[in-house]
Amino acid sequence: MTKFIVALWRHNDRIGTIIEMATICGAEIRIGQTHLIAALPLTQFVGIPFSLLFARLPKPLGTKRSIYVAPGVYTLISIAGYFMTCAWQFWALAGMVGLVQGESQTLSRSLFGVMVPKAKSAEFFGFYDVSSKFAGIVGPAVFALVGQIAGTSRLSIISLIVFFVVGGLHLTRVDESEGMRVAREQNAAMI
Numbered sequence: 001m002t003k004f005i006v007a008l009w010r011h012n013d014r015i016g017t018i019i020e021m022a023t024i025c026g027a028e029i030r031i032g033q034t035h036l037i038a039a040l041p042l043t044q045f046v047g048i049p050f051s052l053l054f055a056r057l058p059k060p061l062g063t064k065r066s067i068y069v070a071p072g073v074y075t076l077i078s079i080a081g082y083f084m085t086c087a088w089q090f091w092a093l094a095g096m097v098g099l100v101q102g103e104s105q106t107l108s109r110s111l112f113g114v115m116v117p118k119a120k121s122a123e124f125f126g127f128y129d130v131s132s133k134f135a136g137i138v139g140p141a142v143f144a145l146v147g148q149i150a151g152t153s154r155l156s157i158i159s160l161i162v163f164f165v166v167g168g169l170h171l172t173r174v175d176e177s178e179g180m181r182v183a184r185e186q187n188a189a190m191i
Contacts, residue, residue, distance in 0.1 A: 004112060004174045005128060017139030017160060018074060018081075019043070019097060025081060025153045026090045035087040039094040046098025054103035063111045064176050070104030071164040078164075081157040115179030117186035139163070 023036045057066040077096050084090060116124040139160065147156040 003170060004115065004176075004179065005131065006170055016136055017143055018077065018157070019101070020140060021143050021153070021156070022081075022090075022094070022097075025084065025157060026087075028153050029085060031087045031090050035090060039091045042091065042094045043098035043101055046095050047102045050099050051102035051106060054100070054107070057103070058107065058110075063107055063114075064171065064174065067104065067107045067111065067171065068168060070100040070107075071168050073100045074104075075161050075164050078157050078161050082154050111176060115176065115183050117183045117190070119187070119190045 023040075026036045026039075027033075054066070054069070057069070073096060077093055080089070080096075081093055084093065112124075112128060113121070142159055142163075143153070143156040146159040147153045150156070
């Protein structure tokens, strides 16, 4: 369970960083404020149908494999963000974020939920929520530090790729079957 939470910290919270810092990058390359504000709801409108589509992805791939899709797409978004120069590219990246924004969080919580003993679900989900808030400090801090050192947020975007890769590698070490088995045993012991 600990491995899974650490893996989620590494990639889910960097996803939040991309969403939170997108307007900083756009403003830096002089994209107008109207574009910056109007493109953000696009992620929600795109996200609704794609969340429904991604809800079907775990059947053929499995939940853990399906979770890898989001960090992969966010890595592409980070690379494209480095080369972004105009408003239409910002809009396109906002649409790409919408493709996988709901998928990552929903599938991660779903997998976490099946590895948590029912009698301790409040404790586990409480810890998950609070620790995620704390881990969410790291992404913006790294973004700001790299931007300060480099003098541009372009390299800050690229620096987040490291977290996606490390989080993905860490996720490969999570044995979801073992986690589910332990949860089932603890559920049975409580009955």
